[in-house]
Amino acid sequence: MNRAQVATLLGGASAVDPRIPAPDPDVLAMWAAILDDVPAEVAADAVREHYRHRSETVMPADIVAHWRTVRRDAAEQRHRAELTARARRLDDNGLRAIRDGITRVTAALAVTRGVDPEHAEAEADVRRAWLAVTCPYCRARPGTRCTGPGGRPLTRTAAHPARLDAAFAAMTNQGETA
Numbered sequence: 001m002n003r004a005q006v007a008t009l010l011g012g013a014s015a016v017d018p019r020i021p022a023p024d025p026d027v028l029a030m031w032a033a034i035l036d037d038v039p040a041e042v043a044a045d046a047v048r049e050h051y052r053h054r055s056e057t058v059m060p061a062d063i064v065a066h067w068r069t070v071r072r073d074a075a076e077q078r079h080r081a082e083l084t085a086r087a088r089r090l091d092d093n094g095l096r097a098i099r100d101g102i103t104r105v106t107a108a109l110a111v112t113r114g115v116d117p118e119h120a121e122a123e124a125d126v127r128r129a130w131l132a133v134t135c136p137y138c139r140a141r142p143g144t145r146c147t148g149p150g151g152r153p154l155t156r157t158a159a160h161p162a163r164l165d166a167a168f169a170a171m172t173n174q175g176e177t178a
Helices: 003-014 025-034 040-053 060-089 092-113 117-132 161-177
Strands: none
Touching: 003 025, 003 040, 025 060, 040 060, 117 161
8 A cells, every 4th residue: 555545544444433643744654664465445345344343443563463364265265166176176086086096095905915916996995985984892983083092093994894894794784785
């Protein structure tokens, strides 16, 4: 903001708050130096919002804090838009490549452990699907984690072995009925 914009801002604020300092050259110079990177529209919004919620006199720090919030919110909105656009760019081929990569890694790990790769893939599917079934051991509902004594979530394993067995059985039954 420049001196003229600060004078306009202080003039408008003085209509609401008689404690606003008179816009003499020293006051204008100091406010303009503090608010030099704040757009006049944002400063006016900051003053309006300030007096909607507070009765104390607006200070340059209040306007700068509002400007930082506006900039942060705009940056977060741009970041969310970029993430959304990036996710949309992952088309079916991209997702298929990811799934194929997961399958190859699972098979390689199975071979390393000395397990049949097809069985390892089925086991990996079960480990991903355990949240879809109720745990027969702790009675955790679908979508919630298994709990141990005292109702605390398990920390060493994702789910009780009985729940993994139930998930495998549910997957096997789906495969047979489909």
